Amino acid sequence: MMDLGKLKEFVMNDKVFIISVLIGVMTMIISVTYYQYNQLQAMKSNIESAIVKGIDPIAVRCAYAQSNDVVCVAYASSHGSVAPKSSK
Numbered sequence: 001m002m003d004l005g006k007l008k009e010f011v012m013n014d015k016v017f018i019i020s021v022l023i024g025v026m027t028m029i030i031s032v033t034y035y036q037y038n039q040l041q042a043m044k045s046n047i048e049s050a051i052v053k054g055i056d057p058i059a060v061r062c063a064y065a066q067s068n069d070v071v072c073v074a075y076a077s078s079h080g081s082v083a084p085k086s087s088k
Helices: 004-011 014-053 057-064 070-078
Strands: none
Touching: 014 057, 057 070
């Protein structure tokens, strides 16, 4: 039978903990990078298809942008777009 004392000692080892945390952090970084890359590729594809259809590519870019994107705020103000008013 397996000696549980040695197993517990192995699991509680500092090096094992550090390696486990490192693997977790690396997995998170790779996952976020992969997600951002796929989102960028989807935006690229949609902009290219918008150009073919004659749609303004900046409008497509702004569909993906956050609310504090300066380019999209300037684009919206120059085209007379108004944000919806909040109802209170």
